[in-house]
Amino acid sequence: NAGVTQTPKFQVLKTGQSMTLQCAQDMNHEYMSWYRQDPGMGLRLIHYSVGAGITDQGEVPNGYNVSRSTTEDFPLRLLSAAPSQTSVYFCASSYSPVGNTIYFGEGSWLTVV
């Protein structure tokens, strides 16, 4: 049981490049989400999914795309990286959105130059 696996841990991108942050969980959780963490701010929700085939926007969705083709995987795509997307990204999953323990990935440190 690996929990939430998030890759890569570190990445440097040039402005305009695209990339995908991978997130996988092996706990059969329906609810998965992506957050970004910036200095002095709380975690902010980018996109979330309540089950395979269902995704929705969070607080800061612009510049990001997600899909949920399986229960296990929830990749986050940066379509055309911008310096404002330099941040630490966390994937999280839980059995339900509210009443259960939330499991986080280890984080991905992304720098856009």
Place this chain on the structure above:
Amino acid sequence: KNEVEQSPQNLTAQEGEFITINCSYSVGISALHWLQQHPGGGIVSLFMLSSGKKKHGRLIATINIQEKHSSLHITASHPRDSAVYICAVRFISNFGNEKLTFGTGTRLTIIP
């Protein structure tokens, strides 16, 4: 406006001291989470509360729904407790809109 505020922002204490970290929120909630973020960045869920009090080892979390306030206590603090502690809430107004609002965290440093 749905807001979450934590205090203090930074806390330094001696090993063995009793620690209290506070979280206040602006309107009614259905759930509150306490999280711990280690210096390496990983985030671990400590508690989920909707009422009352929970205890796990040296950690105690309480919530007062009427006063819109929660506290996280650490008894007999130890240097390994040094971390950022984050409060996150699900506001009732977000029902059907499955989102958590996070505080900015309290950085705790325990000195041996």
